[in-house]
Amino acid sequence: MGLKTAAQYKASLNDGRVLYYKGERVDNVTTHPDLSVCVDTMALDYELAEMPEYHDLATVFDEGLGEEINRYYHMPLTGDDLLQQFKLIVASTRMGDGFIPLAHDIGADALNAIAITANIMGDADYIRRIEAFRTYLKQSDIAVVTAMSDVKGDRTLRPSDPGQSHPDYYLRVVERRDDGIVVRGSKIHITGAPYSNEIFVIPSRAMTAEDADYAVAFAIPCNTPGVKMICRPFQSHISDLEFPNSRPVRVHTDAFIIFDDVFVPWERVFLCGEWQHAATLVYNFALMHRRTGCAYRIPMSEQFLGVAQAIADFNGIAKAPHVREKLTDLVIYLETLRGLSYAACLDFVTYGGIAVPNPVSTNIAKYYFADEYHKVIKIVQDLAGGLLVTAPTHKDFLLPELRADIEHYLGGKAGFSTEARLRMFDLIRRISGADRETIALHGEGSLQAQRMTILMEAGKVIRECRRMVEEQAEIV
Template sequence: MTLRTAEAYLRGLRDGRVVYFRGERVPDVTAHPFLRLGAEHTALDFHLAEDAAYRDLVVVEDPDARRPISRYFLIPRNAGDLLARHRLIETVTRAGQSFVPLVKEIGTDALFALMIVGAHLERAGASYLERVRRFYAHCRDGDLTMAGAQTDVKGDRTLRPHQQPNPDAYVHVVEERGDGVVVRGAKAHTTNAVFADEIIVLPTRAMGPEDRAFAVAFAVPANARGLRFIASPRGFSARSVFDNPLSAPRKTVESLTIFDDVFVPWERVFLNGEWQAAGALAKIFVEFHRFTAISYKPPLLELLLGAAALMAEYNGIAAAGHVRDKLAQLVMYLETVRGLTKAAAQGCRLREGIAVPDVALTNAAKYYFAWHYHEMVRAVQDIAGGLVVTAPMEEDWQNPETRRDMERFFTGSGGVSAEDRLRAANLVRDLTASDLGGYLEVLAIHAEGSLETQKLTVLMDTDLEPYKAYAKRVAGIAAEAGTPARVPHG
C-alpha cells in the first residue's frame, strides 16, 4: 500500500467512534460544523504528501519496507534523519498557519520509545518487541494517524497511582483474559485523538511494585468498544476569520479520552505490569516528543515576530529604540529555540539503533521556549497598542456607515489602509489576547510536560561528577582515584 489520500484519511474517521462535543454525541466528526475544521487541518499531512512542492520532504523511501512511506514513520538512525524530521514538522506547521497537525508526529514518537523499551524488556525476558514492530508496520503500511495518550487525570499529584482514592485516576488493567486485557480509566488533554485512527496509550510516570496494574501501554483503534471522547473547543471558539484569522478557520481539539472497560488483544499490549519499565518508557517518549515540540514551535514564534514588526511599521514606530530592542529579542528567542533544536539533532545518541535527540539540549529548548513565552507576548502587545483589544468587530466593518468611520480613523503610518491595520491588530489579538491567546500561553507552559519536568529530565540525564571534578581541580582540591578527567563536551 502507498500513502493514503486526504480523502481516504477523512473517510476512515467515519467509523462509529463515540465523540461528544458540547453535550451532544457527534455522529460524524468530518461533517460536524466545528470538528470538521479540525479534521481538515489534520488532513494537511496528506495534502502535502500529494503536493509536488512538499513531496520530497513528506515522502521518503523506507530502507526496510523498500518503498515510499510517510517520513514520520522513518525510524531515525542518525542526525540527518532527525534534522529532516525537524524540517518536516516545522514546514507542515508553517503550512498549518502555526498549528501542528499532531496525528503522526506524537504517534511515531510513541512508537520509537516503545521500540527502545521493548528491546530492553526483551533482554529482561519480556517479549513485547515483536508486537511493537508488527504494530509499527501496521501503522506505517496503512499510513495511519495515531494520537498519543500519556497524561492521566491523576487526582492528587502527591499520591502514587495505587494510593489514589479514585482507583481510575490512572489508566489500569482491570482484567486479564486468555486473549488480552481489559483497561479502565481516562487520559486527559489528548490532542486530536478524535481525528486519529489509533490511540497509543503510555504510562505517564515512574511506578512502584504496588502500581503494577497501572504500568500498562497499548494501542486501540479510535472506534474500540468502551472508548469515548469528550472533545473540547477551548482556544478555538472564534468564528469570524476577519476578527480571528488563526483560530476561526483552523481547530485543534483536545479530549478527555475515556476507557470504560476497553478490551485490548494481546498483540496490541506493549507493557503489562512491568512497573520497572514504566518510568523509562515515559521518559524516552518525552525525549522524542519534546523534540517534536521544539520543532513545531518556531512557526508560532515567526508569527509573533512578523505580527510585531508589521504593527511597528503600521504604527510608525519601527525605528524607535525600544521597539528595535523588542524585535531583536523576538528574533533571538526564535533563533535560540531553532538553533537548540538543530543542535539536539546533531548531538543525538543511538539507543537500540535509534537516534535519540540530545536530551539536555532538547529540554533546554523546550524550557527556554516556555519560560520566555509570556515575556515575548508582552513585547508584541506593547508594540501593537490597545487597538488589539478595542477594535470594532467584523459586523461593524460590514456595515457601510460604521465602515466609513473605521476607514477614516484607523489608517496607519505611510498611508496604510485601515483594513490592513485592523487585520494586523486582529492577528495580534488572536495570537495573544483571545481565547486562542490564553490557550497558547497555557500550552506553552504545560504541553509536552510542565516546566519542572524539563529540569527533572535534564538532571536525570546529566552526570554532575565530571563538573565537580573540574571544579575541584581548579580549586586545588585533591581528586579521588577514578574521577573523570574531562567534562563531557570539553
C-alpha cells in the same frame, strides 16, 4: 498500500466511534460543522505528502517493504533522521498557519519510545509486537495520537496509594485473559484523538511494584468498544466581528477519553505489569515529544516576530530604539529555539538502538520556549497598543455611517491602510489567546518536568565541571 491520501484519511474516520461535543453525541466527525475543521487540519499532513515540493521531506523509501512510507514511521537511526523529521513538522505547521496537523508525529514519538523500551527490556515478544505494529503503520499510513496524561487525582500520591479516593485516577489493567487484557480508567487532554485512527496509550509516570497494574501500554482503534471521548469546545470559524479571511481556520480539540473496561488483544499490548520499565517509556516519550514540541513552536515564533514587525511598521515605531530592542528579543527567541533544536537532533544519543535527540538541549529548548512565551506575548501586546483590545469590529467598519470615521482616525503611519492595521489586530488576537498560553506551559509536560530532567541529565557535565575547578584550585 503505503501512503494514504487526505481523502482516504477522511473517509476512514466514519467508523462508529463514540464521541461527544458540547453536550451532544457526534455521529460523523467528518461532517460535523466544528469537528470537520479539526479533521481538515489533521488532513494537512496527508496533503503535504501529496505536494511535489514536500514529497522528499515527507516520505522515505523503505528498503524492507520496497515502497515509499511516511517519514514519521521510519525508525530514526541518525541525527539527520531526527532533523529531517523535525523539518517536516516545521513545514506542516507552517502550512497550518501555526497549527500542527498532528496526524503522525505524536504517534511516532510513542512508537519509538515503546520500541526503545522493548529493546532495553530485551523482551523478544514485545520487540516483535511493536515492530509488527510499526510495519502496519508504514503500510497503512494511519493517523495515531498518544494518550499519556492521566487524570491523576491527588498529584502527590501514587496510582495505587490507598489515600487516592478511588483506584481509577490512572489507567490500569483490571483483567488478564488468554486473548488479551481489559483496561479501565481515563486519559485527559488528548489532542486529535477524536479524528485519529488509533490511539497509543502509555503510562504517565514511573511506577512501583504496587503500581504494576498501572504499568500498561497498548494501541487501539478509536472505535474500540468501551472507548468514549468528550471533546473540549473550541472556535472553529472566524467570528463575523473579524475581517473575513479566506484562509481555512486551523484548530484542534483535545479529548477526555474514558476506557470503560476496554479489551486489548495481546498483539497490541506493549507493556503489561513490568513496572520497572514504565519510567523508561515515559522518559523516552517525553524526550522525543519535547523535540517534536519545539518543532511546532518554530512557526508560532515566526508568527510573533512577523506580527511584531508588521504592527511596529503600521504604528510608525519600527525604528524607535526600544522597539528595535524588542524585535531583537524576538529574533533571539526564534533563533535560540531553532538552534537548540537543530543541535539536539544532530548531537543525538542512541537508546535501545534508536536515535533520540540530545536530552539536555531538547529539554532546555522546550523549557526556554515555554518559560519565555509570556514575555513574547507581552512584547507583541506592547507594540500593538490598546487597540488590540478596543478596536471597532469588522461589522462596524462595514457600516456606511462609521467607515469614513474609522478609516480617518484609526490609520497609522502613512502608506499603510487602516484596514491592514485592523486585520493585523485580528490576527494577533487569534494567535495569542489563552489556549496557546496554556499549551505553551503544559504541552509536553510542565516547566518543572523539564527542569527536573535538565538537572538529572546534566549530572555528568556538573561533575566534570566540578572536577575541573577542583583541579584548578589544587584540592584534588
